[in-house]
Amino acid sequence: MRADSIEHLRRFFGYDAFRGVQSSVVDRVLAGQRTLAVMPTGAGKSLTYQLPSVMLDGTCIVVSPLIALMHDQLRAAEAVGIRAATLTSVDDNRAETIERFRAGALDLLYIAPERASGEGFRNLLTQAPLSLFAIDEAHCVSEWGHDFRPDYRLLRPLLDRFPEVPRLALTATADAHTRADILEQLGIPEDGLIVAGFDRPNIRYHIAPRENTTRQIIDVVAENPGPGIVYAQTRKGVEQLAEKLAAETGRPVLPYHAGLDPEVRRRNQARFVASEDMVVVATVAFGMGIDKPDVRFVAHAGLPKSIEAYYQETGRAGRDGDPSVAHLFWGADDFARARQRIGEVEPARQPGERARLTALGALVETAGCRRRILLKHFGEDAPETCGNCDNCLNPPAAIDASVTAQKFLSAVFRTGMLYGVGYIEGILTGVSSERSLMNGHEKLSVFGIVDGDEVAMLKPVSRALLLRDALRTNEHGGLEFGPEARPILKGEAKLELVLPPKRERRRRGAKGSVPNPVGNPLFEALRAKRREIAQETGLPPYVIFHDSVLRDMAMVRPASLAALGQLSGVGARKLDAYGQDFLDVIRQF
Structure with missing residues (x-):
């Protein structure tokens, strides 16, 4: 060197x-x-x-x-x-x-x-x-x-x-x-x-099936103060989710997608970059152009295109090195749509696209360490556990659901591969309806063969079958067999089901989510001074100083420009431009 x-x-x-x-x-x-x-x-x-x-x-x-x-x-x-x-x-x-x-x-x-x-x-x-x-x-x-x-x-x-x-x-x-x-x-x-290593140890990965997406993301926003990005899959989804988050959380929330007027997009992006607590709801076009280090969380309201895309999009959180979280909420329909898109691309690209989708399936379905799967995808050795993903922190149960899967597939087959998940569940649990009577499906051997605790397994089983391409949806929403159906139906392949533990909601800003000494009067005064300078200069607050520098100031309390200049992240230009302003704040304490 x-x-x-x-x-x-x-x-x-x-x-x-x-x-x-x-x-x-x-x-x-x-x-x-x-x-x-x-x-x-x-x-x-x-x-x-x-x-x-x-x-x-x-x-x-x-x-x-x-x-x-x-x-x-x-x-x-x-x-x-x-x-x-x-x-x-x-x-x-x-x-x-x-x-x-x-x-x-x-x-x-x-x-x-x-x-x-x-x-x-x-x-x-x-x-x-x-x-x-x-x-x-x-x-x-x-x-x-x-x-x-x-x-x-x-x-x-x-x-x-x-x-x-x-x-x-x-x-x-x-x-x-x-x-x-x-x-x-x-x-x-x-x-x-x-x-370099691909690991981002300060990001905590959480992946869960979609249940009530809006409620799930409201919880994420409530638990994580600081700037955040929420990715939705359509422009309409962006608009609707932004409106609901703003109404439910009380946080400043703005939409971003290609359908907005360019000036509105520019203004929303500028407001997000300058903010210390704003949430932007966006399509995946947003983020590649954002050089904002203090994003505290990224949430996906649907499946990303690939593990590479997921890694890049979640990587927009925590670039300052402080703890951050990445939440992904997925549904079986995401995989069904992705397979449909693969069928529409040129044949030479289809094997690669299928491999990408399979890799995503392994990431969302695993009962093991998420980080390990991510790192191995990029050719990097990784320990069995990382201690900072949902599965490592709160290990899920894995059960053999092959018998329930066989029942579900049998019901799909015996009803002619014409009906959706809800109807098949009704047949299996013995729910009589005008349609089931008219179709004669109540006379089938599969009618009412699922009861008790097994009923709760039907939704996750159908989701897993769709994810693994054992089931596909046709253009009318009916279920039909995919290439992986017969091995499961014949008992040649197992269907293991991951049952995530019940997630406890934490209150907003729960302890441990952000390392900043919130409530420390000096730290808050330094942040206020940074905001003031940012407004005067037209610069985002993080360009003045990162939170880590303000933490060091609050802890060390330098009494001179020379001492302030010894802190990591305080270069000569910033010392000259802002040093005295921050020293004046420190001297008041």
Whole structure:
């Protein structure tokens, strides 16, 4: 490691040491090498190009997929004293930015892949020295990735035009196949791959079947103060859930989806980024452009597209390292719809999509450690238990429900594979109706063969059969056999059922949900000062200082600027800009 790396790290970012693989990545960049760094969200990916940008001659070109993300990163870079700019379609200072670039007055220039791949931009880059190409969200370059962006495939000619400029690709979510594709597409050698661990130990994973989704998510919001993201699967679902959460929780709640007016979307996103307690209900389009480290919870009101998508979406929680939670509520109909979508894609992609869905099924159905399944999916060894997921904290019971499954499948078969779950349950439990009488189904051997405690197993059994593709729903909502039905029906395959323990509701802000010393007068006064500065400067509160820095201030109570400057996360620029304001608050206590 170059000796001046730590000096610059302290001066700009206020840290005395690198985290994880940051130092290895920075060393390669400073040595002029090409690198792909796979680092989990919250591991400090942006630092690995921001720090070299102030240590090397020339401008670092950062290719980033979303304008909102660029503007968030721009604010954060400028706050620590890095000379940065964006060159996007919504910027009205493009001419000024180009002049700053030509004059060598920029450390960082953020650009979208659509502009970066154009001939005009390539010509512009010949007019000033370049220090580095940084390709953020690099999984977008791969057709195997879950967020493929065709414009990322056009970056190679730009990079190859400047072969002497080091290139750094960054992503949080890439399995082995996707990593190999990124290396090839961006011209990075195999020995340039650095993979950090995928584990996010501060995130607690909870996964449960949907029962009353709105009530389940209201409970999550009530238990978790601080900013949160709730993902719904449709625009209508977003609107309805946002309205109900706002009415039931008393928290500020805003919707976000592509159907909203662009100005409303921009305003809602800006309000969320600046907030310390807002909940945004959104489609999955929201979040990739959010560089907000203090999100305390993420909740899914339905199944994500893949484990990669789930990992990335839940990874938007707790990027500051503080405890956070991720809740997923799923239904068997999610899997039925997903299988339908797979049938509509081109045949060559179907095996991969089916494998992704099977992996998701294993994650939601397991009685074991959730984190272990996540980490193994990314090729990482993991202990049997993590101590911070629902199954590890409160182990569920697993029972053999094969006999009940056989009864259910028999009833589906004997009624002609025409009816939905509710009707089949009625036949099995002997509920007489006009329809069952008219159809003659009350004379079937399966009528009324389920009673007692077994009745409660029918809904989870039907859900498990749909999840495993033993049952499918047709276009009229009727159940029919899937390819996994016959092995279960013939006793060649078992159906194990996971029975989650009854979940106790906790009151809002229950002890242990957030590590902040809420109620500590000094800490609250420091947060109030941060809010005041944020409003004056137009910056989100977390850009001023993270909660962890305010906690340190409240605990250490530095009495001078020099002492304040020794706290982790207090760089020279922030010390000069805000130090005296926070010292004045501390002196009052």
